Amino acid sequence: MKFAILVNEGPYTHEAADSAYQFTAAALGAGHEIVRVFFYHDGVNNGTRLSVPPQDDRNISQRWSELGAEHDLELIVCVAAAQRRGLLDADEAKRAGKDSDNIAEGFQISGLGQLIDAGIQADRLLVFGD
């Protein structure tokens, strides 16, 4: 089956961020296709590379990056939600005159159209949120 994933909650705050990852990894492991993972609301913060969790805890953005690299996943962060919350790639940082970017490897910033398109392409769109 073709799944699309919407992640609406931030890392380390809400289990939805973990469940989205667990589901995605399990679906891929079972041979399903993930059309796209779309990060919205505080979910965009799953895509920061500047998070420094304690060593005995999971590294949420890093495990997305690793899963993304392994399966060639589209990890898309909503541009409008990301700009509000200070999640920037190099282009966005330059455009906004900021001194740094913070997006993690494998994540891309794009528009909400990618969410609608994911809903159209997938057999099922799963929302992980509050």
Add this chain to the structure above:
Amino acid sequence: MASKRFLYMNRKAPHGSVYALESLEVVLIGAAFEQDVSLAFVDDGVYQLLLNQDTAALGSKNFSPTFKALGDYDISKIYVEAESLEARGLTRDDLMPLTWEDEDDDWAEKDSIHIVSSEALAEIIEQQDVLLNF
């Protein structure tokens, strides 16, 4: 492009968290994709459609006038759950009027808001292809 039935489920109050505002942003972007779009308002989500919202004291953006633009995007199916209204002591008169113009009926202005029972809303949900919960 295949056309699917999208339902945006709005469950949270308009202010106090960003969900309502960012849900509306998805609806407006999604309108360009020419899909079959419906909106539903349940639980505290019904407060999103209240008349005369004023956020000056909150210092946040009052985005409620944007709902009036939905008709221009051909979004005419806005469902409000009757039980959620009643539980909050609200009636239709407390909600802002939202309308659309029916091209097939000489551009007659029609109500977009449909107050439906929880049971009827369940049937509407059943008919959808994509359900986005905010």
